[in-house]
Amino acid sequence: MFFADQNLSLEKCPALVLNADYRPLSYYPLSLWSWQDSVKSVFLNRVTIVSNYDRVIRSPSFNMKLPSVIALKSFIKPQSNPSFTxxxxxxxxxxxxxxxxxxxxxxxxxxxxxxxxxxxxxxxxxxxxxxxxxxxxxxxxxxxxxxxxxxxxxxSTEDLHKNGKNFPPNFLHKSWMDYLYWDVELEA
Incomplete structure (x- = not known):
């Protein structure tokens, strides 16, 4: 289900977090950060904004579009052997x-x-x-x-990621679709 950005409360505007290679950190649960964490990471120069919501946040001294997809600037090596949980x-x-x-x-x-x-x-x-x-x-x-x-x-971590793609979250923002593989139509 897609949401109309401008009518969305800020709490319902998480950012999809991609690793430096532009792949999601995890699929299930999907790697999402709150709007506060994503904005903080932008100001600390730890992430690159890949896509934005139409929603704008404002303060007395600045305004910016809220990030919907961010990519880490430093690559985090995925754990090769997942924890037994x-x-x-x-x-x-x-x-x-x-x-x-x-x-x-x-x-x-x-x-x-x-x-x-x-x-x-x-x-x-x-x-x-x-x-x-x-x-x-x-x-x-x-x-x-x-x-x-x-x-x-x-x-392997890759096995779990592959299985996690079969269980999409309850909401998907349209800007996430290029980075998630369950709904992407492949070219012939």
């Missing part, structure tokens, strides 16, 4: 149960249950809905009569 496991597994495909009431499932010495790591944990998690219980996968849609693996 619940969110990143869900993102790796595209927010769906690895047994039935549901996206409701998601939890972790240990393929080798912790009660049998299973560890909580990338290779042993998958996303499961509550029903499938209860159905599998403390059994080994081979004894559960259940099958996995995808084996667990340690994703």
């Amino acid at each position: 619940r969110f990143n496991v869900f993102l790796r597994d595209k927010f769906s149960c690895q047994y039935c495909g549901s996206n409701q009431e998601l939890t972790f499932d240990h393929l080798l249950p912790r009660s049998k010495g299973g560890e909580t790591n990338w290779g042993n944990v998958v996303t499961a809905c509550s029903s499938c998690n209860v159905k599998k219980g403390g059994r080994l996968l081979k004894n559960s009569e259940m099958t996995l849609n995808q084996k667990p693996y340690q994703p």
